[in-house]
Amino acid sequence: MSEKPVLSSQNGPYFGQFGGRFVPESLIAALDELDETYQAAKTDPAFIAELSELNRTYVGRPSQITEVPKFASLAGDIRVFLKREDLNHTGSHKINNVLGQALLAKRMGKKRIIAETGAGQHGVASATAAALFGLECVVYMGEIDTKRQALNVARMKLLGAEVVPVVTGSKTLKDAINEALRDWVTNVTSTHYLLGTVAGPHPFPTMVRDFHSVIGHEAKAQLQAEHSLIPDVVAACVGGGSNAIGIFHAFLDDPVRLWGFEAAGDGIETGRHAATLSEGKVGVLHGAKSFILQDEDGQTIESHSISAGLDYPGVGPEHAWLKDIARAEYFGITDDEAMQALKALAETEGIIAAIETAHALAGIIKFGSSLKPGSSILLNLSGRGDKDMETVGKYFGFIGDTNE
Amino acid sequence: MSSVETIIRENKSKGVDTLIGYFPAGYPTLEASVEACVAMCEAGVDVLELGIPYSDPVMDGLVIQQATEVSLATGFKIREISKIIKAIRQRVDTPILVMSYWNPIIQYGVKQLAEDLVSAGAQGMITPDLIPDEAAEWLQISDEYDLDRVFMATPSSSTERLAKAANSSRGFVYGVSTMGITGTREDLDAKARAVVSGVRDSRTSTPVCVGIGISTAEQVSEVNSYADGAIVGSAIIKAYNEAGIDGLVNCVRQLKTGK
Numbered sequence: 337m338s339e340k341p342v343l344s345s346q347n348g349p350y351f352g353q354f355g356g357r358f359v360p361e362s363l364i365a366a367l368d369e370l371d372e373t374y375q376a377a378k379t380d381p382a383f384i385a386e387l388s389e390l391n392r393t394y395v396g397r398p399s400q401i402t403e404v405p406k407f408a409s410l411a412g413d414i415r416v417f418l419k420r421e422d423l424n425h426t427g428s429h430k431i432n433n434v435l436g437q438a439l440l441a442k443r444m445g446k447k448r449i450i451a452e453t454g455a456g457q458h459g460v461a462s463a464t465a466a467a468l469f470g471l472e473c474v475v476y477m478g479e480i481d482t483k484r485q486a487l488n489v490a491r492m493k494l495l496g497a498e499v500v501p502v503v504t505g506s507k508t509l510k511d512a513i514n515e516a517l518r519d520w521v522t523n524v525t526s527t528h529y530l531l532g533t534v535a536g537p538h539p540f541p542t543m544v545r546d547f548h549s550v551i552g553h554e555a556k557a558q559l560q561a562e563h564s565l566i567p568d569v570v571a572a573c574v575g576g577g578s579n580a581i582g583i584f585h586a587f588l589d590d591p592v593r594l595w596g597f598e599a600a601g602d603g604i605e606t607g608r609h610a611a612t613l614s615e616g617k618v619g620v621l622h623g624a625k626s627f628i629l630q631d632e633d634g635q636t637i638e639s640h641s642i643s644a645g646l647d648y649p650g651v652g653p654e655h656a657w658l659k660d661i662a663r664a665e666y667f668g669i670t671d672d673e674a675m676q677a678l679k680a681l682a683e684t685e686g687i688i689a690a691i692e693t694a695h696a697l698a699g700i701i702k703f704g705s706s707l708k709p710g711s712s713i714l715l716n717l718s719g720r721g722d723k724d725m726e727t728v729g730k731y732f733g734f735i736g737d738t739n740e
Numbered sequence: 741m742s743s744v745e746t747i748i749r750e751n752k753s754k755g756v757d758t759l760i761g762y763f764p765a766g767y768p769t770l771e772a773s774v775e776a777c778v779a780m781c782e783a784g785v786d787v788l789e790l791g792i793p794y795s796d797p798v799m800d801g802l803v804i805q806q807a808t809e810v811s812l813a814t815g816f817k818i819r820e821i822s823k824i825i826k827a828i829r830q831r832v833d834t835p836i837l838v839m840s841y842w843n844p845i846i847q848y849g850v851k852q853l854a855e856d857l858v859s860a861g862a863q864g865m866i867t868p869d870l871i872p873d874e875a876a877e878w879l880q881i882s883d884e885y886d887l888d889r890v891f892m893a894t895p896s897s898s899t900e901r902l903a904k905a906a907n908s909s910r911g912f913v914y915g916v917s918t919m920g921i922t923g924t925r926e927d928l929d930a931k932a933r934a935v936v937s938g939v940r941d942s943r944t945s946t947p948v949c950v951g952i953g954i955s956t957a958e959q960v961s962e963v964n965s966y967a968d969g970a971i972v973g974s975a976i977i978k979a980y981n982e983a984g985i986d987g988l989v990n991c992v993r994q995l996k997t998g999k
Contacts, residue, residue, distance in 0.1 A: 622798075
C-alpha cells in the first residue's frame, strides 16, 4: 500500500489544480511582499508570541467546547460538541485572521487597511483591529448587505472605520471584493488588503487558513483532554470557507469525516442559492481557480442566501480541492432549514447562533441520523446571532414588518 | 512580424503617433458596437481593442463597468465575438486585439477562441488579469495560432517582471501608466516613463504602449514621445455616451492628430 499523502502540508499556491494568482500584474509585487512577510513572521518567535498573547488577552482564546445533548437528540443517538467561536471578541471566528493580518500590515509599514464584508463580521473584526493598532480602515460592503446587516454597519462606524456601500453588480459580497480589489490596485503601496476568507490569490488562502487553524488544533486537544475522544465528524458552514478550513485543517490527515454545509437559499432546484461546491463549475474568480457559480460564458451568477456571510458565488481553492479528491463532503442547506435549526439551538440549549452558522446546525439535524449510534460530531459554532436579530425576528414574526 | 507591431514600428519611423482605442463588444447593442468600432478605425485608431464584457472587471473604472454591464444586460454572448469581428473586418483593415478577463476565455475554451479569432480576422488578445506565470496554455496556443498576446508591465513590477512581461508579449507590452484602474486622469504619472524605460532596459524588442488614465490629445502625444503608442478607452466611451458616433469620431480624430 502506498503512503498516504499528507494533506495538511499543502501550502499553495496550488491545491491540486485549484488556487494560483489570477490577478492584474499591478498586484503581484504586493502579493510577493505579503508572502515574504508572512513566511518570515510565521517562524519568528516574536510574531508568534505577540499573536498568541493577543489571542489570549484580547480575543479570549482558547474558545471553549460546549456539549449540547438536547440539540443532539434532534439528530438521533449522537453527541454534538460546539467549538464556541461565537464567544470570541467581536462575536465570530473572523478575529483570528484579522489580528494576524493586521500584525503583518504593521510589519510591512502599511498604515491603511481595506476589507470586504458580507454579513459584516469580517468588517467589524477589521475595524476592531484597525482601532487597536491605530490603522486607517475602509470597509467595502454591498449596498444590499448594508441594509440587512445595519447593526454591523453601526458597529464598524463606531470603531472608526469608513463603510463604503457598493452599488455595482449584485451589490453583495462578490462586488464588495471587486471594489476592494480596485482600491488595492490603486493604493497598493500604502494599503494592505485584509481579505477575510480563504479565497483570493496566493498567499491569502493559505495564510488565512493558517490563522484560523487554531480553531481545529484547540478543539482536537480539548476533546481529547476533556472527553477523551476523537470526533467521527467535523462540521462547519461554508461561504468562502474560512471557518470550515479553520476547523478542518487539524483533522485533514485523521480518519474523521469532514462535512461542509453551504447555502442552498430557496433550494438548489430554484437556482436561487449559493451552493458553489455542489453546483459550481471550475473557473477563475477574484484571483484563484476554484468552483464558481457561473453561466456557460463564464459570467458570474448572482448567488442568493438569507445569510449575507454565505452569499458568495465562489469558494476557497482548498475546499475545491478537498471536494475534488473526495476528502470532504459538501451539502446544501436551505434558508428555512437553517432558520429552523437556529431556533432549535436557541430553544434547546440557550445559544443563539449566526444565520451562517445555523446552516451547519441544520446539517447536523439533517444528516446526523445517518451516523452510527453513539457517533460524535464537532461543529464549529463560528458566530453569534445578535447581528441577525432583525432578520430572525421578522422571519418568525417576533417583530412586525415595518413596511406593513 | 505581428501586424500590430509592424504598424507601431511604421508609425514610429514616420513620426506619427500610435493610438490604440478600446470599445466594448455589444455596447450598447451588438450592431451599434460594430458601427462604433468601424467609426473608430476610420477616424484613425491604429489598433482596435475590442473588449469582451465580464461580470467582475476588477481593472475597470465606472465608465467601462457601466458600459459592459449594459452589454451583458442586453444579452451579449462570447460566441458573438466572431460575428462582431467579421462585421468590422469586412469594412476596415485595422488590426483587432480582443481584450478579455481570463474566466470567460477558459469557459469558452482557449483553443476554440484562438481558432475563432484567426478565422474571424483578429490579431490576438490583451489579458488584464492573466500574468505570464499563469499563462502556460495561452502562451502555447497563441504560438500555435500565431496570435499576439499582450501582458501588463506596471510601476510596481520588479525589473525582472518587467522583462518577463515584455518578453512574453507579442504585438506590444501594455505599460500601465499609473497605479490604478481605467478611467480618465488629468495628470499622467511620471511612473509611466519609468515603466517604459524599465521595459526598454530589459533589451526586449517588443514595443511598449501606455494605457490607463489617458484622455487628451496632449497626453497621447506626450506618451508617444517616449513610448510606442497610447491606449485610450474610457474617454472614447464617454464621448460616445455624450454625442453618439459623431462624438466618438471627433474624440478619436482629436486624440490621433491633436486637432
